[in-house]
Amino acid sequence: FTPTQTIEWSGYRWTSRPNARAQHDLLRPFLPQVPSQVMGGLLDLAIHWLSPGRIGATLVVPVSHGDSGLDLDQAVATPDLSVTVRHHYPALLAALMQTDLATVVDAAGRPDRIGVGLRWSPEAERAVEITGGMRHRSAARYTYDHEDAVAVVVSEDGPVTVFARGKPLSQCAASLALTAAAEAS
Secondary structure, three states: OOOOEEEEEOOOEEEEEEOHHHHHHHHHHHOOOOOHHHHHHHHHHHHHHHOOOOOOEEEEEOOOOOOOOEEOOOOEEOOOOOOOOHHHHHHHHHHHOOOOOEEEEOOOOOEEEEEEEEOOOHHHHHHOOOOOOHHHHHHHHHHHHOOOOEEEEEOOOOOEEEEEOOEEEEEEOOEEEEEHHHHHO
């Protein structure tokens, strides 16, 4: 770790990416509706736990609109866990790796339901053109319809993207730092 980056060795190459603290500092001015401690916990879990484990996930903070836009038919309540408590991360990691649907995190940082589908309006579908997989499209369209909502999407291939108001605010992806072959020459 450095003050702004995480350097990782994958067995054949070195990569670097912004760490959770650097992303938090970058995003704070744009996300005043999410408590700082909750946003920091979401980013820490996503960037330092889920992403390196190649565990895809969507973490949604609805903020003030309740269950609007959420498909709760298959949702499962979670035990008393929090994204703000680091020793809860192993349990959250184990739960999140078992679902492709979203996890709803309340304003206190408690993931109260996993396996939640995200719904969006026809207007959001027309207005939001996003490349990427279903997690990215769902998060972008859901946050378009619910302007105070924030979604943190972790791709199975590593990048972490934060969405608000239908747009990606940031993407935290690994960049090639140095390959073992380049290091040997």
